[in-house]
Amino acid sequence: MKAPTEYQTIYHDGQPAFVLVPVADFERVRPLLERRSVRDAIPQAVVEAHVLHDMPLIRAWREYLGLTQEDVAQRACMQQPALARLERGDSTPRKATLTKLAKAMGLSVEQLAE
Template sequence: MINIQFIERDGRPEFAVVPIEVWERIKRRVGELDDAALHGQAKTRDDGFRIPAAILDAELSGDNPVKAWREYRRMTQDALATAAGLSKPYLSQIENRKRDGSIEVFQSLAAALCVPIDVLVEQPGK
């Protein structure tokens, strides 16, 4: 039997004092429940989209995300420009960071490359 001490305030139990080995088991179980809840939340939010290592390597080497994805998809600039409804020079300028594209342009590129738009838009300071 486990010896638990109860501390009362105003005649009602307010605290329970348990042996440390009991506390350690409880703490471990609570941690397991937290882990299971976090895992469940992550699975619920998982859309199945993954970024291939080749894309990460290209971006870490300095490639613009649009260029990295275009090459990964084995598309020419002509093919991507046509699919996105852009001119090839404009696409080239985006890939070489000489021009910024509008949200509409990035939406067209994302659709043509079959990727979420957020993987194409570079974060400031990058």
């Protein structure tokens, strides 16, 4: 029987900051970390804003990322009032618009699609 591995935890200001693991263990979990579904996950705060507070995903993501409407509109090459309409749910974005918004916020289109 293989003895359990003891992982070393490194603390910073009294809080766990890092865990050192053997390379073999890391290589075993690495494919899970690199899976698309993990990279395209939606944080709990975004889900709660969308589901519990009926906030459109575009706005929930923008606020989660700490961006202003002007920031996102500028990055997506669109007008701020158009983004405001999308965030209020007054209109449904086209695929091309979702693609521009996703790129502007560093997300995948799937993360913005409702």
